[in-house]
Amino acid sequence: MKKKLVAGLLTGAMMAALLTGCAGSKSDKSSDAKESYTIGIEQFAEHGSLDNCREGFLQGLEEEGIKEGDNLKVETKNAAADMGTAGQISDSFVSDKVDLICAIATPSAQSAYNAAMDAGIPVIYTAVTDPVAAELASEDGTPAGEVTGTSDKLPVEEQLKMIREMLPQAKTIGIMYTTSEANSVSVIKEYEDLVGKYDFELVTKGITTTADVSLAADDLLSKVDCITNLTDNTVVASLPTILEKANDKKIPVFGSEIEQVKIGCLAAEGIDYISLGKQTGKMAAQVLKGEKKASELNFETITTPGFYVNNKVAENLGITVPTDLSDNAVEAFDEITQSK
Template sequence: MFNKIKDNYKKIISLALVLMLSLGIVGCSSDNGSKGSNQDIDKVFKIGLTQYAPHPSLDNIREGFIQGLKEEGFEEGKNIELDITNADGKGENTAMIAQNYVAKKYDLITAIATPSAMAAQAAADGKNIPVLFSAVSDPVSAKLVESLEVTNRGATGTSDALPLEKQMQMIRAFLPEAKKIGILYTTNEVNSQSHLETFKALAPQYGFEIVAIGVNTPSDIPLAVDTLLAQVDCVNNFTDNNVVNNLAILIEKAKEKKIPVFGSEEEQVRNGCIASESIDYVELGRETAKMAAAILKGSPVDTLPVKVISESKPVANKEVMEALGIELPEAYEESIEYLK
């Protein structure tokens, strides 16, 4: 009798264990499947996209970024929501925009140009919101990252390293007799300061002297342009946001004095600069989107090194060349692209 009860007890225990294990396995399978489904299908990521100023090169980055996201499988109305805000070239706006994105707890903040990137990083510090930047020529000097390889500050992105030596070679080829290159730059733009120092270091190798005038606000530009043009043979323009946003003033005054202005990218040449060694800013936006996709798919922002885009092509404005009576140098006959 005792043995029979003992056998029945063992059977009950065995059945109970089997039932518990079965439920546990089913429960785990169901939970994992549900989480995977939510992350892969149901999740709608919210991205704040802040742009420092409304000028063509930054516009091209924005459009390239949106195109690139779509190519990576992230499309507005499906699995992402984009909140795009322009700071209109005003520093105080960059901070308010970034703080608003942080308050809304967005999944990612993307910042186009250095001032917007610096504001985004400051606002997101300690908030566990990744910051992705684009068109930051010197992210180390801007203190956005510790180094290009090891970012370690909650931000990473793409850098537009201007081909400054190629640019100086172009100026020398177009203007063999020129001696003084004028530079107009904004004193609080880290990128411009970095570019200026590099340009000054290169100048003696090509027989140039650099005349630089700094400005603080857009209202400083007209007088600064007049002062600069009185001292130089040509002007070279960087991707200085303040100056580019007011490029028409420089172009118009230089045109009156028949002084050529060299740009730093295609849109500046389309808008009246004579020529440039240009980076493709739409492509820069696409490369930034690839990094955004990696972050949204789970890669920690500090594991992604900064991607430097430095490949360039020579472009020129034929109408401006003809107006100034400048011939295309032989060295560029095979490679130049004329822009309309």
């Protein structure tokens, strides 16, 4: 009997210790464990504005406690402005079962959402000019599904007003755009509606691939007094070629954001793509943490543009920047930097 009692006591003690150990392990795991995430970043093309979006996106996540190399693994892939490649990238991220896809630029956003919509993987996009035209959102801004993000919609009227002030004698504005990019088609329509208000005639030139840019630029430059740039990914990726041709003819090119002004556009009423990316990263953090579903977040925009100017370009073209514009510039550059 005594032996049985001792054995029983030992068994009880062992059980108590075991239960205590289990409880302690559970508590330690709860307090010490760090949630980790894997995301895929699909960037449609390599150029300054989209690179800045990517950089800002990671900064936005980090500000919300999600840091690459700590609790975040990032796969970054670039489609090199090719829709076929974009589709392959989207499919690979879905196959890898990433927690979230960040899609940078309209074609990548459309590709990623099409691939991820049935897999339950949320897509957070940035640098999408018109999410409604891209069929990523409805007219009231609500997402088409588990997809949301930020728009880089151009301040078209502010751009036209600025161009008229800088070029009081100009009559024609040229725009090159990719006919298959929904964002560009949407902005062209807005320009068509507004150019008359500022006494301009609009001349457009559609392209389908990067290979079309050189000849299209020659044709467009023979017909216009200046060119204004969209957020068209294929065109922006070939901007150095366009700038070289325009400079030879002393025709000013207006950009859509700071990086384009740095590398040789005369000026822009544009947005800060680092800030846009940060805004996107904070939205993605809400989704990753489970605070919101992508379908519960309407897309967002940066509403206040800034004026950027390159004084060296102005000097080369013999253009005087009006004082009211130069005095209110967010940034002014005195040299032309090499494109990335």
